[in-house]
Amino acid sequence: MADSTVTPANADAGEQSLARSVSPTRRHNRVHRQRLRAAWMFLIPMLVVLAAVAGWPLMRTIWFSFTDASFSDISNYSMIGFENYLVYDNGAWYGVLADPSWWRAVWNTLFFTVVSVGAETVLGLIIALTLNAQFRGRGWIRAATLIPWAIPTIVSAKMWGWMLHDQFGIINDLLMTLGVIAEPLNWTANADLSMWAVIMVDVWKTTPFMALLTLAALQMLPSDCYEAAKVDGIHPVRVFFRVTLPLIYPALMVAIIFRILDALRVFDVIYVLTSNSEDTMSMSVYARQQLVEFQDVGYGSAASTVLFLIIALLTITYLYLGRKQFGGDA
Template sequence: MKAKATGGLRAQRVRRAWLVTLPMLVVLLMVAGWPLGRTIWFSLFDAELAQLDSRRFVGLDNYIGPDGLLWSGDWWHSVGNTVVFALLSVVLETLLGLGVALLLNQPSRIRTLLRAAMLVPWAIPTVVSAKMWSWMLHDQFGIVNHYLLALGVLSTPLAWTADPSLSLFTIVLVDVWKATPYMALLILAALQMVPVDCYEAAKVDGVPAWTVFSRVTLPLIMPGVLVAMVFRMLDALRVFDVIYVMTSNSRATKSMSVFVREQLIDFGMVGYGSAAATMLFFLIALITIMCMGLMRRSSDKVAA
C-alpha cells in the first residue's frame, strides 16, 4: 500500500513538472525547433538564394554526394580550425580562470572592486573587442608591434592577423583575454561552495597547501569547473564574430560558422550551406552529450 502511494505521488510530481515546463518547451520549439527543421529540410535540396523557388530535391547529395561536405577539403579544414581554436582557448581560459579565481577567493579589502574590474573584458561586446584588438595588432600602426619593437623583442613588425602561421593563435589569445573572466567567475562560485571545515581540518593537521588544493579543493570544485568548460566549449565550437571581424574569410582561420556564412551569403548556396549548418549542429550536439556523460561520471565519483 505504501509503495502504491509513493508511486502515485511520483507520477503526480512528474505530471506537474511537465505542466510547468510545457510553455517553455512550446516557446523553445517555435524559436529553435522550427528554424532547425527548415535548415535540415533545405539541406536536402539543390537550392540557390537567387532561385529559391526552383530548388531541386537531391536527398543526401549535399552530405555524401560527389561534391558533398564529406569530400570537401575546405569543410574539413574549417572543422580542424574550429577544433584547434576550441581546445586551445578552453584549456587556456580554464587554467587562467582557475588562477584568477583562487586569487579572488582570498580575503581582501578590494576583492569586490577586483571582481567588478575583472568582468570588464567579458562585458565588452565581442565585435567591439575584436575590432579594438585588430587595431592594436595592426602590422604598421598597432601599439603591440610598437612596444615590442621598442623593447627589442621584435626586429620587424609582425602581421598578427594576416600571417597564416600567426592568425589562428592570435585569435585564440584575443578570445582568452575576453572569456577568462567568465571562467574565473564560474570557478569562483564553485570555490565559495567548498566547506570551510575542510580547510580548517587540513590546517590543524599541518597538510601542505598544494596537497590541500589537489586532494580537497580541486575534487570538490571539479563539477563546477566541468560545467564552465562545457559552456565555453559549446560557445567556442560555434565561434564566428571574433574570427570574421579580425580575419574575415581567411582560410587559415575559417571556422565552421564562417564556412556556413560564406556558403549561404557569399555564394548563395542555400542547400549546401544548410547542410554545413546541420553538420555543425549535430557535431555540437554530439560533443554536448559526451560532455554531459563525463560530468555525470565526475559527479558520481565526487559523491562516492
C-alpha cells in the same frame, strides 16, 4: 492452544492500521502528480517558444541540406538526397565531407577549441584562487575582472583588431618600444600569427567566465578540510591537488563543457578579425561563406547540419557520461 478467531474489534483495528499506512502514500502520489502538472504548465510555453525560435529553423536547415536551393530563387528547388554531404561522380568525391576546405575548417575549429579552452581553464582557475583570498579591495578587483566578459564579442573583436593593426596598433608599438620585435607584425593577416591572435582575443574575452564559475565553486567549499590540513601542516600545493581540485571538479567540468560547445561554433571573433581567411576559418565561418557569399543554400545548410550534429553528439555524450557517473556514485 491460542485462540486464532478474528473478532470484529480486531478487524476494525487492522483496517484502520491499513488505512493509515496507505493514506500517506496516496497523498504523496497526489502531491507528486500536482507538482508534475504544475511543472508542465510552466514548461509548455517555454517549449513552444523554443520550438518556434530554434526548432523550426533547425528543421528547415536540415531540410534544405537535401536540396539544391539557392538564394537567387529559394522557393524553386529540388531534392537531391545526400549529394550536398557526399557523392561519388565521374571518378571523384564531391560534397561537404569531401571538401578539403571543410576539413581545414574542422581542424582550425578543433585547434582553436583545445588551445583556447585549455588556456582559459588554467588562467580562470588561477584568477579564481586569487579572488577567493582575503585582501583589501577584493570586491573592486572582482568587478574589474568581469569587464572583458561583459563587453559584446563584436565590440571586443573590433577593438582588438585596431590594437593588433600592423601600422596603427598599440600592440606593435609597445613591443617595438620594449625591443621585442624590430618591425610591425601583421597579426591578423600573417598565416603563422593569425590563429594565435584570434586565440589570444578569445582567451582575454572568456577567461572571466571560467573564473566566475570556478570562484562560485570555491566559495561553496567547507572550511573544515582546510582547517584540518592547516593543523596537520600539509603543504598548500598538496592541499590544492588533494582537496580543492577534487571538490570543484564537477563545477569545473560544467564550465569546460560550456566553453567547448561555445568554441566549436565560434564565428564572430574569427570573422571580425580575419574574415574568410582559410588559415583561421572555422566551421561556422565556412557555412556562412557557402550560404551568403556563394548563395548555395543547400550546401551551406549541409555544412551547418554537420556542425549541429557534431555539437549535439558531444552534448549527448557528456550528458550520458555525467548521468552514468552520478548513477554510479549513488
